[in-house]
Each structure stands twice: as structure tokens, then as C-alpha cells.
Amino acid sequence: MIIGVPKEIKKNEDRVGLTPAGAKELVKRGHEVYVQSSAGEGSGFTDNEYESTGAVLLSTIEEVYSTAQMIIKVKEPIESEYSLIKEDQLLFTYFHFASYQPLTDAMIKSKSVCLAYETVESKDRSLPLLIPMSEVAGRMAIQEGAKYLEKPLKGRGILLGGVPGVPPAKVLVLGGGTVGTNAAKMAAGLGADVTIMDLNLARLRYLDDIMQPNVRTVMSNEYNIRAMIGNHDLIIGAVLIPGAKAPSLITRDMLKSMRPGTVLVDVAVDQGGCIETCSPTTHEDPIFIIDDVIHYCVANMPGAVPYTSTVALTNATLPYAIEIAGKGWKQACRDREDLKLGLNIINGHIVYKAVAEAFDLPYTDVNQFLN
Numbered sequence: 001m002i003i004g005v006p007k008e009i010k011k012n013e014d015r016v017g018l019t020p021a022g023a024k025e026l027v028k029r030g031h032e033v034y035v036q037s038s039a040g041e042g043s044g045f046t047d048n049e050y051e052s053t054g055a056v057l058l059s060t061i062e063e064v065y066s067t068a069q070m071i072i073k074v075k076e077p078i079e080s081e082y083s084l085i086k087e088d089q090l091l092f093t094y095f096h097f098a099s100y101q102p103l104t105d106a107m108i109k110s111k112s113v114c115l116a117y118e119t120v121e122s123k124d125r126s127l128p129l130l131i132p133m134s135e136v137a138g139r140m141a142i143q144e145g146a147k148y149l150e151k152p153l154k155g156r157g158i159l160l161g162g163v164p165g166v167p168p169a170k171v172l173v174l175g176g177g178t179v180g181t182n183a184a185k186m187a188a189g190l191g192a193d194v195t196i197m198d199l200n201l202a203r204l205r206y207l208d209d210i211m212q213p214n215v216r217t218v219m220s221n222e223y224n225i226r227a228m229i230g231n232h233d234l235i236i237g238a239v240l241i242p243g244a245k246a247p248s249l250i251t252r253d254m255l256k257s258m259r260p261g262t263v264l265v266d267v268a269v270d271q272g273g274c275i276e277t278c279s280p281t282t283h284e285d286p287i288f289i290i291d292d293v294i295h296y297c298v299a300n301m302p303g304a305v306p307y308t309s310t311v312a313l314t315n316a317t318l319p320y321a322i323e324i325a326g327k328g329w330k331q332a333c334r335d336r337e338d339l340k341l342g343l344n345i346i347n348g349h350i351v352y353k354a355v356a357e358a359f360d361l362p363y364t365d366v367n368q369f370l371n
Contacts, residue, residue, distance in 0.1 A: 001325040002032045004068025006061045007039035010075045012283040014042025014306035015313070017072040017093065020049040022314040022321070027054035031325045036064045043310040065089075070329075072321060074313065075300060076103055087111040088347070090329050092321060094118055094133075097344055098245045098358035099272040104345070111348045113329060117317065118271075119242050119352060120342035127242060128338070129320070131178050132312035134267075136302040138182030138238065141265045142171070142190070144301070145234040148263045148287060148294050155294060156261030158233050161191025168192045172228050174220065174249050174274060175238035176203045179267050183236045188212040195228060225249060230257045237266035237274040244354035245272035252276050252290075260292035269297045334370050343369075 003026060005018045016039045018026075023033045033055040037047055047057055058064050065071065065084035073093035077085065079102075085091065087110065095116040097104045107114050117129035127134075142160070149169060151157035162168035171187040173180045176198035187194045188211060196211075197220035198204050204217040211217075218224055229235060229250065239246050246268040255277065266278040273279070277290050280299040287296050302309035320339060324332045333340040344352040349364040356363035 001328075002067060002069045003034065003321070003325060004058075004064040004071050005033065005035045005039055005055075006064045006071065006073060006081075007036040008042075008074055009061070009080065010078050010300065013075055013300055013303045015074040015303055015310045016040045016043050016045065016306075017074050017313075018318075018321075019043075019311055019314040020045055020053050020055075022318045023050055023055040024053035025318060025322060026325060029322065029326065032056070034058050034064055034067050036061055040310075043306040045310075070321075070324065072317070074303075074310075076100075077106075079106075082106040082110065085110040085112045088113065090115060090324070092117070092317070092324065094270075095344060096270045097352075097355045099270060101359050104350070104355060104359060104361075107345045108348050108350070112345070113343070113347065114345040115324075115329065115339070115342045116344045116352075117342065119344060120320070120338050121242060122338050127178075127240075129313075129316050129342075130240075132316045133302045133309060134178035134240075135182050136305060136309050136312065137267045138179040138236075139186045140301045140304065141179070141183045141236045141238070141267050142186035142234075144286070144296055144298075145171075145236065145263050145265045146190070148296055149233060149261070151261075153287075153294075154261060154289060155263055156233055156259065160187065160234070168214075169233040170231060171195070171234045171236065172232040173197065173236045173238055174225070175236075175240065175268075176200065176207050176217070177238065177240055179240070180236065180238035181207065183238060183267075184211060184215055187234075188215045192234075195232070197224065197228070220249070222249075226254060226257065229254055229262075230259070232262070233259075234263045234265070237264065237268050237278070239268050239274040240271060242354070245358055246274040248274060248276040250275040250277075255291040255293050258291075258293050261294070262292075263294045263296065265296045267301065269299050273297065330370055333366075340366060340370070
């Protein structure tokens with residue numbers, strides 16, 4: 001198969017879809033890998049490193065799209081890329097369709113095949129291609145939240161871990177999945193007073209078992225959330241419904257009960273956010289303030305640590321990419337139910353129900369394209 005790796009052009013995005021090590025694994029299996037010049041520089045990988053693996057460098061993004069049968073990326077295509085995507089071309093990347101209809105409409109119009117990292121789902125309901133970035137984002141959420149609690153950055157002026165004689169900050173984590181677990185670990189490790197909320201009682205039991213003594217668990221519901229937010233300093237939104245828009249757990253009216261300088265970090269912003277007042281921001285301009293509450297809503301948080309993120313992502317995606325390249329996407333998806341669940345749009349048809357429901361668009365059974 002002919003595989004293309006374009007340079008990411010979304011603002012402040014320095015990750016790349018494939019490391020030189022990943023390119024080597026594909027090349028040695030007989031596939032052609034074309035990488036846009038300087039695509040890996042932001043992650044610390046030089047053009048020479050890619051060339052040494054047998055990959056071929058192309059000067060422009062247009063050349064990569066026009067050459068490749070499969071595009072391996074990190075972030076969803078942005079508007080300037082829409083016209084470059086060809087009919088039947090496979091795009092293997094994060095899409096988060098349910099949060100942005102113009103992207104959905106553009107991919108329908110392109111008649112391409114969109115296989116989304118975030119909806120590849122294992123039998124145990126885990127999301128293997130989302131987990132690495134969720135781990136990074138969860139840990140980063142605490143780093144960034146701790147920073148914006150500082151007074152010069154308009155926060156409450158409280159140190160996350162406190163010091164002897166002074167209580168630590170209170171951290172509330174909404175969601176006990178991968179993001180929430182990693183956020184809680186980081187916050188607890190720094191000495192904060194941490195509460196995790198989740199709907200799943202079995203998950204809360206598990207977290208209660210494994211977490212440090214300074215982490216407690218509470219059942220998630222509106223009553224409990226309202227009771228908690230008034231005395232917590234840092235609140236992490238870590239809720240995910242695979243392929244669908246995140247529910248709003250913190251509404252606009254709830255901000256009034258928070259203390260001035262409280263920090264909200266909405267990691268779910270890629271999927272529409274679980275905090276009603278959040279809207280996507282960038283690393284360049286990461287925060288805004290409503291009712292004296294700081295909102296950190298960067299839509300590609302792992303992009304700030306591109307080396308770590310790129311290596312972690314390739315570790316997860318490469319086995320799937322090898323299988324797709326070797327068998328073709330149809331046979332690979334017939335053979336693997338987890339990979340089949342990654343299919344969101346095929347040749348102008350939405351084949352992932354949550355995306356169709358998000359915009360009240362027609363849904364087509366994915367099996368019609370695999371039989």
C-alpha cells in the first residue's frame with residue numbers, strides 16, 4: 001500500500017502521524033511510505049531519519065495527498081485540506097466528528113473512507129488508540145491547572161500540594177476513565193486533596209482500591225456536582241462517550257457558586273466539552289475567564305509535548321496500520337471488530353450511529369460496505 005504522512009497544519013500542532021521507527025516497520029513489509037518534508041521536526045524527528053528508513057520525502061502536502069492510498073495523521077483535516085482528499089482514500093486519524101458538523105459534511109462530500117482513532121473499541125470497551133493521548137492529556141491537565149491557579153495568571157493563588165501547616169488545593173475530577181485516572185494520579189502525587197466522580201459504581205470501587213489515600217470517590221450526579229464545585233480549586237472535565245458529544249455536567253449557572261480564581265480544565269473539549277461554558281482554545285491563547293472562573297479548553301493538549309505524544313501514539317496505531325496496509329481496510333475491518341468500529345464515514349455515508357445522531361443525518365449500517 002502507498003501510505004502518506006502529511007505535516008500537521010492545525011495551529012500549534014507539532015505532532016506527526018508516524019515516527020521514523022513506524023515508517024521503518026511499514027517499509028520493511030513492502031509498503032511505500034511518503035512523508036512531507038519537515039513533518040516530524042516539531043516532534044524532534046529529522047527528514048534524514050525518515051529517509052534512512054526507506055521512506056520518501058515529498059515537498060508539499062498536495063503531493064502527499066495526491067500520492068497516497070492511506071493517509072496517517074494525528075488531527076482531523078482542517079478546511080484547507082478538504083479539497084485535497086480523494087474519493088476512496090483512507091484517512092486514519094482522530095476526527096471527533098460529533099463536535100463539528102462542517103468537518104462531517106466535508107468528509108461526506110469527499111467520499112473518502114474515514115477511520116477514526118477515537119472510536120476503535122476493544123471487547124472490554126477500552127479505546128486503544130485514544131488511551132495514549134488520554135494518558136498525556138490527563139497528566140497535562142494537572143500541570144496546566146496548577147499553573148493557572150497562580151495569582152499572576154488570575155487563579156486563586158493556591159499551591160496544589162500545600163506546605164506544612166497550610167492545606168493543599170482541592171481537585172475535583174469529573175470522570176474516572178483514562179483521563180480522569182491519570183489526572184487524579186498526578187494531582188494526588190503532588191499532594192492535592194482529590195475527589196473523583198463517576199457514574200459507574202464498579203469503576204469507583206476499583207479506583208478507591210488503587211488510588212493513594214488522598215483520593216476519595218463520589219458518585220456522579222447533578223446534586224453531588226453542585227455540592228462539590230463551591231469548595232474545589234481545580235476542576236477537571238474528563239468525561240467521554242465514544243464518538244458522541246460529551247454531556248454538559250457543569251452548566252453556566254453553576255459558575256456563580258464557584259470561588260473567584262477557580263480553574264476549569266475541560267479535556268473533553270475535543271468532543272464538544274462537558275462544561276457548558278467551554279469552547280476550544282489553543283496553546284497560544286489557552287484560557288478565557290467567565291464570572292471570575294478560569295477556563296482552560298485547549299483542544300489538542302498533547303500537542304504541547306509532541307515527542308512524548310507522537311511516540312506514544314505510534315506505539316498504539318502502528319499494529320493497526322500494518323494490518324490495514326497488508327490486508328486493505330475492508331478485509332482488516334472484517335477480521336477485527338475493534339477496527340470496524342473505527343469506521344465513521346465511508347464513500348459519503350455515515351456508518352457510526354452516534355455521529356449521525358449528533359447532526360440528525362442518515363445512518364447506514366457499516367456492514368453494507370464490508371459484505
